[in-house]
Amino acid sequence: MATVHDLGEFRLIDRLSQLVEAAGLEPPAVGGFHLLLGIGDDAAAWHVGAGLLVTTTDTMVEDVHFTQTTTPWLDVGWKVMAANLSDIAAMGALPLCAVVTLGIPGSLPVSAVEALYAGMLEACHRYRFLLVGGDIVSSPRSFVTVALTGLCPKHPLTRASAQPGDAVAVTGPLGGSAGGLQLLLSDTQPPHSEAFHHLVRAHRWPEPRLDEAQRLVQAGIRCAMDVSDGLVTDLAKLCRASGLSARVYAAQVPVDPPLAQLIPTEALQLALNGGEEYELIFTGRPALVRELITAAMPRGAVIGEVTSGPPGKVTVLDHQGRELAVATHGWEHLR
C-alpha cells in the first residue's frame, strides 16, 4: 500500500490537483463569479461582483473529531466541508471557494487522502463551489482544515439580530448526529436496521442547510446560526450576541424519529445537547416564522421564544412548565 511518504509532498499535490481537475466542478452560480487561478499558484484568484463576502474555517483532528471507527476518510472529507458550509448557510450566504490544509503523517496511505478528497469534492458538486488550493504539511496526528469563502446574495443572517418577542425555530429534527455517534461507539450495537443506518448517516454525512437558509433570507429573517455545539449551547450564544434570553419548550423540540425509536430514554437530551447537527436555529416575528415553516419548511418547528433578560440565558421548560436541567455547554474543546 503506497504511503504519502513514498509519494512525497510534491507528487501528492500533483495527484490531488489531478483529482480536483478530473472532478470537473461547475463554477458557483453567483453573479459575476469567475475563477482566474485555482490550484498551482501562490494563492487562488477569482473575480466576483461587488458584494458581501463571508469567510469561515473549520477543522477535524483525528482521534478528537473522528476516529477510523466512527468515520471513514470519505466521510471525513464530506463532514469537514459540511461544517464549513453550515457556517456559510448560517450567514445566509452561498459558497464560492475553499482552500484545504492537510496535516498528515508520512505513513498515511495515499488511498486515504484520495478518499478524503473524494468526500470533499462530492460536497463541492452537491453545493456547487470550488476547491481552489491549499497546503500540505507533515503532522504526526492527521488533521484537515478548510477555509471557505462565500457571498451573501441579500442581507446576512447574524446572531446579534434577535428581538424580544421573536419566535425561536429550527429548520429540522435534532439529535440524530449525536445518536449515531453513540451507536457507533457502543459495545452493544443494535441490529443494523433502517433507523440505525439513518442515525449513522446523520453523524457521518450531515447536510448543511444552504437551501433552507436562502428561504430564510427571502422571507426576511435576519437572525440565524447553525447547531454545531448543541441546541441549547448555540441558542445561548445567539442570545448572548443579541443581549437577550430565550425560553425553549422541550415538547416542541423536534427529535429525530429514528433516535426516539432506538435511544428513547436519551433522545430529548441528545436533541437539546447533541453537536454536529447543522440544522439552523433562527428567530423572527412569530407570525412570519409560523407562516414560513408552514409554507416552505416542512421539517422545521417553532421551539420557543426570545425574551428580555440576562444575555445568553436559555431556559428549557417541560410540558408542565417546569424548568428542565440541561447541561448547557455541549461539546467544549480543551476541557
Place this chain on the structure above:
Amino acid sequence: MATVHDLGEFRLIDRLSQLVEAAGLEPPAVGGFHLLLGIGDDAAAWHVGAGLLVTTTDTMVEDVHFTQTTTPWLDVGWKVMAANLSDIAAMGALPLCAVVTLGIPGSLPVSAVEALYAGMLEACHRYRFLLVGGDIVSSPRSFVTVALTGLCPKHPLTRASAQPGDAVAVTGPLGGSAGGLQLLLSDTQPPHSEAFHHLVRAHRWPEPRLDEAQRLVQAGIRCAMDVSDGLVTDLAKLCRASGLSARVYAAQVPVDPPLAQLIPTEALQLALNGGEEYELIFTGRPALVRELITAAMPRGAVIGEVTSGPPGKVTVLDHQGRELAVATHGWEHLR
C-alpha cells in the same frame, strides 16, 4: 500558570477576541473595503469593491515547522502570518482578512496563546489587514493555520507567465533564514554578534515583500512567486508552470552578508536552497527588470534568465560556466 484547559474553549475565545479588539486594527486601505462582521458570528463578513480576490493558506506545526528552541510563540505568530502574506505578495495583492485555526493541547499555557496572537496582530498592524475569526480545536500537537484573503489592485503576478528570454531576478539577498535556523540548532553557537542576531531574526521574523510586489505590478511585471521552499526548487516550479527552463548564475545570486560572514563554506548552498525566505523571484524583459532594480529595488539582483527547454529544468552555473550540483528539492514534507 493557567493552561487553556483551565480556561476552556469558550473563555479562551473570549480572551482572544478581546485581544484582537484591543489591538485597534485599522481596516485595510483598499477601495470599497468595509468589515461588517468580525469575530463572533458563524463567519466573518465584509464588503469589498468588485475586483480580483486571492486566498491562500499556510500552517505551522510544532516540532515540524518550529520548536520552542528555534521559535518563541510570539515569533510563530508573526511567521505564520508572514508565510501567508508572502503568498499574497507573490500574487501582487494586498491583504484584507485572515481567519486563524488553533490546534492546541489543553496543557498549553494561556500565555503561549496570547503571545502567538500578539505576534499575529503585530503583522496585522504592520501590513494593515484584519484578523476576523477562526476556530479552536483540541490537538495533542500544536498547530496554527491561517487562511488569508487579499485583493489585487491591478493585474495578478502569476507563476505561469514567464517568457523565453526574460531576466530572472530576486527582490533581495537569500539564505539568511536557513542560516539562522542552522545557528539556532547548532551545539556550538558562535558569539551572539550582530551578524548572529541578524540571521536569527531572518529566521524568526521574516518580512513579506508586499511593497516590493506592488512596485513589480506598477512596473508591469507579470510573473513572480515567493521563495518559500528554496530558490532553485521554487524557480523550478515557476518554470514548470510556464513550460520553460531557466539558467541561474551562482555568482549573481545575492547571499545575505551576515551569512557569508558566519557560515562562509555553506552560504551559497543555503542561498540556493534555504526555505522560508520570502524574498520574491520575478521575471520580465531584461531591460525592464534591470531598470526596475536600479530605480526602485536596491536589495534586488538579476540572477539568470528564462530559456526554452524542458519545463521546470533549472541549471545553476558557476563563474566558469560549469554546472553546479544543487539539491533541487529544498524542503519537502512527508519525506
